[in-house]
Amino acid sequence: MDPTSRPAVVIDNGTGYTKMGFAGNVEPCFITPTAVAVNESFSDQTRATAKGNWLAQHSAGVMADLDFLIGEEALARSRSSSTYSLSYPIRNGQVDNWDTMEKFWQQCIFNYLRCDPEDHYFLLTESPLTPPETREYTGEIMFETFNVPGLYIAVQPVLALAAGYTTTKCEMTGVVVDVGDGATHIVPVADGYVIGNSISSIPLTGKDVTQFIQQLMKERGEHIPPEESFDVARRAKEMYCYTCSDIVKVNLISMTGSPQST
Structure with a gap:
């Protein structure tokens, strides 16, 4: 094809x-x-019963390579079964x-x-x-x-x-603030090429925000199972958190209920 x-x-x-x-x-x-969850029971069985049998060890390794899950299935299986190792x-x-x-x-x-x-x-x-x-x-x-x-x-x-x-004319020059779950970078781009020596990194990521919300819920005494607290905090972040252009104004509104207050 x-x-x-x-x-x-x-x-x-x-x-x-x-x-x-x-x-x-x-x-x-x-x-x-x-995320990837791999069934570790084959390796455990091999260590317990193979006793140097190369064929048994090889077969267990092949089965471990075949028995794995990714994504939401991996997260769910690792929580429900101790034989699956999450990475x-x-x-x-x-x-x-x-x-x-x-x-x-x-x-x-x-x-x-x-x-x-x-x-x-x-x-x-x-x-x-x-x-x-x-x-x-x-x-x-x-x-x-x-x-x-x-x-x-x-x-x-x-x-x-x-x-x-949003138009057909695309100017590939600008500054991109790339906030991810594990890394945040400020990246200047000129004509589609990254200016590598001008890239800056910030030690604050999406995962840090999730952990901050998780800690707030813990301090408030929310009744959430420990194994689910991170996922609950992540969903709360995705549903209710946003980036504001004027933090002072937003704080005034939240405290007084009026955007005109000083």
């Missing part, structure tokens, strides 16, 4: 969430937590575990998007200040494991700048 006749696959991997779909879609087909392949915007990352991509392509990677070009995203070695390893996995015909890796703030224009 000629890949030019099919839409490219777009996968935007973030620390907290991954968005995936096809080029030309108005919105992502799926948005799922960037996050991306931390602070950078890939932390390549084996887990490969498992995650596998599920994204075959179970979520249900496409043959050999029939589509791929567009992946990366965080600012990502080292060249990471891009090289990403390409190695995509070409050698999934046999993709073509791959483009774009910097997330550049794509955000392009998506911000």
Whole structure:
């Protein structure tokens, strides 16, 4: 199948969430937590019964590679079963575990998007200040494991700048404040190119806001099970938090009920 006749696959991997779909879609087909749960019982059984049997160890390793979940299913299974170990392949915007990352991509392509990677070009995203070695390893996995015909890796703030224009005339110059779950960057872009030596980082992320709300709920004595408190805080953040342009005015309104008060 000629890949030019099919839409490219777009996968935007973030620390907290991954968005995936096809080029030309108005919105992502799926948005799922960037999490992987692997069944560790095979490894435990091997250590207990194999006693140096290489074939048994190998078989257990193969089964462990096959029995894993990603996204919301991974989070739910790790809470309900102690045999599943939960891990996050991306931390602070950078890939932390390549084996887990490969498992995650596998599920994204075959179970979520249900496409043959050999029939589509791929567009992946990366965080600012990502080292060249990471891009090289990403390409190695995509070409050698999934046999993709073509791959483009774009910097997330550049794509955000392009998506911000609603007309056909797109000026790819500006400053992007990229706030993610694990990293926040202020990125200057000139004619579509990131000015790397001018990128600034802020040690405050979306996860920090979630943890702040989680702590507030704990101090207020909200009756929430500990294992669910982080998810509840995250949902509260997504539903009720916003960025205000005038914090002083907002505080006055909240205290007095009138925007005219001084």
